[in-house]
Amino acid sequence: MAAVASSEQQQQHHQEKRIEDELSYPIMVAERVRAAADEADSFKTECSEVWKQVDRLLQMLRSLVRFATSAASSPGGPPLYERPVRRVASEASKNLDRALSLVRKCKRRSILRRVVTIVSAADFRKVLSYLEASIGDMRWLLSILDADGSAAAAGGGGGIVLSLPPIASNDPILSWVWSFIASVQMGQLNDRVEAANELASLANDNDRNKKIIVEEGGVPPLLKLLKESSSPVAQIAAASALCNLANDLERVRVIVSELGVPIVVQVLADSPMKVQIRVAQLVARMAEHDPVAQEDFARENAIRPLVTLLSFDTFVDDSMGQLGRQSIHSIVQINRELGKKTAMMGRSGNRPLTNSFSSFSHSEGSSRGGNHRKDRENEDPAVKLQLKVSCAEALWMLARGSVTNSRKITETKGMLCLAKLVEKEQGELQYNCLMTIMEITAAAESNADLRRAAFKTNSPAAKAVVEQLLRMIKEVDNPSLRIPAIKSIGSLARTFPARETRVIGPLVTQLSHRNTDVAAEAAIALNKFACPDNFLHVEHSKAIIEFNGVPALMRLLRANEITQLHGLILLCYLALHAGNSESLEQARVLTALEGADRAVIAQHPELRELVSRALIHLNLYHAGINSQRITYLP
Template sequence: MAEGMKQMLAKPIQLADQLSKWAGDAPANKQDFLELKGRADKLAALLRQAARTELYERPARRIMDDTEQVLSKALALVAKSRKQGLVHRLFAITPSAAFSKIATQIDNSISDVSWLIRVSAPPADDDDGGGMFYGLCPIAQNEPILTLIWSNIATLHTGHMDARSEAAASLASLARDNHHFAKRIIEEEGIPPLLRLLKEGKTEEGQENAACALGLLGRDPESVDRLVAAGASLAFAKVLKDGPMKVQAVVAWAVAELTANSDSKCQDVFAQNNIVRLLVGHLAFETVEEHSKYSVPSKTLSIHSFVLANKLAATSPSTLVDGPEMAPLRHPERGQSKTNQFHTVVQSTVASAKIGKDAHSQSSSNASLPWKPQQHSRAREMEDPSTKAYLKTMAAKALWQLTKGNADICKSITESRALLCFAVLLEKSTGDVRYYSAMALMEIARVAEHNADLRRSAFKPNSPASKAVIEQFLQIVDKGEFTDLLIPSVTALGCLSRTFRATETRIIGPLVRLLDDKATVVMREAVVALTKFACTGNYLHVSHSQAIIDSGGARHLVQLVYLGEQVQLEALILLCYIAKHVPDSQELADAEVLNTLSWAYKQSHLVQDERVDELLPEAKSRLELYQARKL
């Protein structure tokens, strides 16, 4: 037992002994004093037994503080009788209600200490292995749930594996039901035993329950900070590297939950502990060939290497991708010329990476792996398909949360094969993994919009992985179906507007068609995306503005300015950019854009916006210069 705990027990033991002595020496052999002495002796014996036990510290401190207060009150009551003279003792009788009250309090202390001993050192022959519930603790009668929390945490310390697993599941249930319960579990030091069970548990169920509980405890930034400070990131990394696949999936989910409920510091800690690379490895497993060797090919590859990569992509497609899952996809509505376009991009990327890998020594290649493939590959391949799918889904979700606003993590992900993996999942998968992949790509695009280095490295026009991603987004936007994938696809295309060349003419048209969508949120996102193409900050703003006009955007925007309500302001800003950059357009004249801008100029709720106040006068004046005003 720690020295501090011994000191904490010393004073209650001394007070109990003193109470027993004073109560035994009380005058007139009053029955009340004798009963008090019996209770003091019983409490002293329990306290000495507790001193020989490795106590669960959180309830122990609270129980000992309360016990010390009760004994002090009892001593004060007995001392009052001892100090009175003979005459006073004959005529001044201590009320029996006072003895009854203090006796009840001592009984509660006896129950508290007995409970503490049971939870701290359960009998070795207990059929329940220590159990998860040891009865109610009187000290927590005003908050009964605290007794349950203490009991489960104590079981995590002392119970056998099955009991620990059940205790972790119980804590997870409490944390899921109530935010306050989650805070109490953290306050009562429930994190360390959960982490120990996650790292050292001998059953998958116990590890899963521990990971689930840890993920549910991080409901706010403060709680996440406590988890990270306790070593959650190290435990997660250990499981993601060597743990069973089912447990890895729950850990990936926990990483997503903690990251979503924290600030940017959590993202950096997870990245420093290699969690990002491990998640990418799980995402890439059975998505592209040589999934665990996803390190970036050397930037010094020879021209011959690239030629050979292209030759491989053209002549041996069947050898570059795992299994029938990666067979070329056919899109009848797009014609035979584009049938194998995406598949060819995948092949080219994999081939280039393979050539790059061969250019390195075997030792340096193995150093970059998130795990040793030869040790885990076969076991992972034999795993249940639903487990593989769930792990891939949770890895995508975790990467989505980790990429939010973090340029370093985005760069790390784009330097791996993750972009290609996300593109393949967008093309081939269904359900949540497809949605999380789209959201992760959207967050990477958002960061790239404001980070020129990331744009140049990850979204180069000639990058096969970038082409694959853009192709998938274009297919989703071109269909125009209002699904979970449409908004992130539109947003990502807008954020990447600076990466497109003037010769790339496929993007503006599908976005303009969304201006006539029935869903307001779709129209708004399309307007915002097109604004990023047409704004002055985009080097090709004139070409893009003309493309918007050629696609019929002026007529849609005029309607949205008049009738768009929630889209009205954003539509006006885009219309101002177009009028400013292409003021001599006949289409703008035919759509009566000048009249629209003149009307907007008189609307106070519109001109109050700083962007409109800056753009509208210049756009209006340029139109007046090039076009005759139509009344």
């Protein structure tokens, strides 16, 4: 990625070196028009009119060259926004070439040439219209750049210009985008804020606008505004525009290639809360759509400030509880790792932990972090809540499908915070935290090292998470919350010892849930307990039967195809691992397996073998069954 960024920077630098050459060509052609007009033998009046228009264009081109040279030589000033300059200069060059070709035809030459070359007044009208269009384009370009220094022409000192240049007459959005980007890159602060908000609004309208903004170079100035501005309003405007752009892999990849990830992490760690809200949302959008962005955020250690912000004020009201005590220890540990000397924990109870969760600061921004601390403590509770919602969503998207990021969350003791928020909060914050836990447990299921490190049976964080997952399964009758809790317990199936039967009962109960999606997820989770890959599959299978899971499974076989499939798999596992159970015989499981839906089995060839093995195994234990029934499956 660094190599790609370096290559793009070199290419951009090369283009910057050529901008004067690109402007010098139409100036050279304009001078040739002057000479050709002086030498014209016919249509002298028309040629003179052409030269007048060319001369107006020439003066504007020279003003633009002076402005470009001044911008390039000014080390502290903003760089020239080149996209519209190149487009307008290219169009002007074409129109000047047309004018030169026409005027040259008016010079006296051989009789044959005069016969072949026929010039009419209509040709001059056409060329004059082209030149007038280029003059309009150039006037508009100078106004958005304020290259002539005229406040009136620039709409008030280089502000946003919404007039329509001829070059964009067929696509007004293009001229608006050019004007907004130029203001973001080169304008005064108020104009930059207004232009960034306009870009955010345009990007929010449709994907075509997003594509134009990115193609016309809108990302770098927005990142610069986000990084360098000391105005929270400007940072929010820039982050909002970038967030609205970041809903597509290619556009996110542009932000990443412009070294946007370290900028985003820096601002996230050291900004007022309202800025952090929007930046955390940007992290979530980028991580959601681009796995490369996920990796870059991990490299830039974005997890730690997100966990710190999510933990802010979380444990103040619960400092005496066991979970709270562990969390306080975790908070102190985080702060020590960040290089902080002390964790202020007043004995009188006045702000016992709030100072521990001041914004995570890089060395270059530590003073600014201190400036935000008091504002953070006195911030509106609604703003604090929204920040936590955004940070939880960002952690969710960073953890999704990523073992690396999931491990980093567990290493920062983030699971304790997530468990506490699942316990205490409701609504979007609770949901985002639960989904983050679901992604972490899914990563642990696929990675034995993470599973062993983060979900040891004696781990307070793991215990806290499991407690809240079980509570959600048993007490919260909301499928959108219950299903991720069930999935999480299923992902942790290999971590539970045989004696830990308390997780089996709630899952078995959900097999009878009226919502078929919940019932199906419960069957999937229990399959992970009873499957042969689980070392304790025999013990877990017996526990499922003891919790009266067989009758519920028999009912699942009469539901839709998905529940039938997973119910049938679980029933086969129970038959294979606990085939001598009387519960299986009493429930007529053998008959049920023989009568299993052939359509379901036909769509899943591996299920055919599993059902056959289960039938054979059951026949060994259950007397009085005709052995010919074993071969019932086609």
